[in-house]
Amino acid sequence: SWAIENYMGYRMITGEDLMKKFEEQVRTLDVRLELDRVSSITPEENLFAVTTVSGITVKAKSLILTQGKQPRKLGVKDEEKYLGRGLSICSTCDGPLYKGKKVAVVGGGNSALQTAVEMSGIASSVSLIVRSTIKADPVYVRKLEGIKNITVHLHAQITALAGDPFLQYITITTEGQGDQRIEVDGVFIEVGWTPNTDILDGLVELNANKEIVVDIDGRTSRSGLFAAGDVTSVKSKQIIIAAGDGAKAALEAYEYLMKLD
Ligand SMILES: Cc1cc2nc3c(=O)[nH]c(=O)nc-3n(C[C@H](O)[C@H](O)[C@H](O)COP(=O)(O)OP(=O)(O)OC[C@H]3O[C@@H](n4cnc5c(N)ncnc54)[C@H](O)[C@@H]3O)c2cc1C
The missing domain is CATH 3.50.50.60 (FAD/NAD(P)-binding domain)
Incomplete structure (x- = not known):
């Protein structure tokens, strides 16, 4: 992250700098790295x-x-290029940066709906892009309903990202409706995470x-x-x-x- 604002002791620090500080401290101890x-x-x-x-x-x-x-990825061209330049995998961390701006949230589960609802109170508009249908708990679905600045796109997925150097447009392809270009300042990917537990193998x-x-x-x-x-x-x-x-x-x-x- 380029701006961590919720780690006690630092008003604001980048992820890289915080890691360096952790490492510096560990290297003063009797620890083999x-x-x-x-x-x-x-x-x-x-x-x-x-x-x-x-x-x-x-x-x-x-x-x-x-x-x-x-994080699981979108699988779209230039995804790596836009990470940290409008494309975010941590809404808790980056959400406040999009006050009054246009954002999209990708996903149809609890995290995606929660992010869409939270961002509706921060951003000017939220496009919720769901690959198939919404698969979230009723409590999140109820919260989503009736929020005027959220537009839900079902059976849709992002197929292109554009903007230089920051993300400015996404193209979404909706089943039976073709392509649509949407102007955005930020996109939150909420399609899940994979824990690094492959190496544990039954342990x-x-x-x-x-x-x-x-x-x-x-x-x-x-x-x-x-x-x-x-x-x-x-x-x-x-x-x-x-x-x-x-x-x-x-x-x-x-x-x-x-x-x-
Ligand atoms: C873009 C982004 C922004 C974020 N911003 C914030 C924020 O502002 N505030 C906040 O509180 N949280 C933030 N988070 C969440 C935060 O980064 C994590 O909660 C935190 O880093 C978890 O720490 P960890 O040590 O458990 O895992 P990690 O920090 O993920 O560390 C795990 C380490 O283990 C290594 N590893 C994995 N597999 C192996 C292996 N087989 N052998 C050796 N090493 C391995 C990885 O390479 C990695 O270095 C953010 C996350 C992201 C992705």
């Missing part, structure tokens, strides 16, 4: 063997899993969304394995929550190790 990608985790007797794509294997009595999630319990199920202390279904942040079943996905839950998981892991000895 390996910039690598974990490819597998294998439980061994009283240990976990963590193997990376570059072939390193680290063995540990306890692990804290914090590998986050990644811990995942929920229906493939998130790691944790209890309130960050314990997973497997003894010695803890988890925190966006990769977990914790509902709210924000930095302060990931950081707080990370601290809780660390304290639990510490207690677990103390009891082992």
Whole structure:
């Protein structure tokens, strides 16, 4: 994010700068940092063997899993180019930037409807673009109904993005109606997220969304394995929550190790 305004201690900071500050602090401690990608985790007797794509294997009595999630994409040309230039994957973070502007929201589930309703109070107009039909809880559908500045496009999808350097137009293709060009200042993608849990392969319990199920202390279904942040079943996905839950998981892991000895 180019503007984080809800992490305590900083009035405004970019995602990159906040990461650098976290890294600087970690490097002052007795922590070994390996910039690598974990490819597998294998439980061994009283240990976990963590193997990376570059072939390193680290063995540990306890692990804290914090590998986050990644957004599902629209699959439209130039999507990467417009991310952060009008195309957003985080309405909670970027919504306030579109006060009095024209926005579109893509998706037909709870998150998309919630975003459309919230943005209707901030933006001048909201186009809700739904690939098939709305599949959200009745409470969100009821909220959507009757809001005058929301236009719902069913059986529609974005097929082109345009503008230089910022997103200015989207083309939507609606079944049986052809193409329509809509002027927008921002588009929020709300078509879901994929947690980075492929590497876990039966190691811990995942929920229906493939998130790691944790209890309130960050314990997973497997003894010695803890988890925190966006990769977990914790509902709210924000930095302060990931950081707080990370601290809780660390304290639990510490207690677990103390009891082992
Ligand atoms: C565009 C955008 C803007 C946002 N703005 C805000 C904001 O303003 N305020 C706010 O509170 N939240 C914001 N968020 C949400 C916030 O970024 C997340 O809630 C937070 O980063 C979660 O932290 P995390 O450590 O759980 O996961 P991440 O920050 O996603 O970190 C996970 C890390 O694990 C790495 N990883 C994944 N798989 C592996 C593997 N196999 N091996 C090794 N490493 C791996 C990833 O590369 C990544 O570096 C925003 C999110 C987005 C996408």
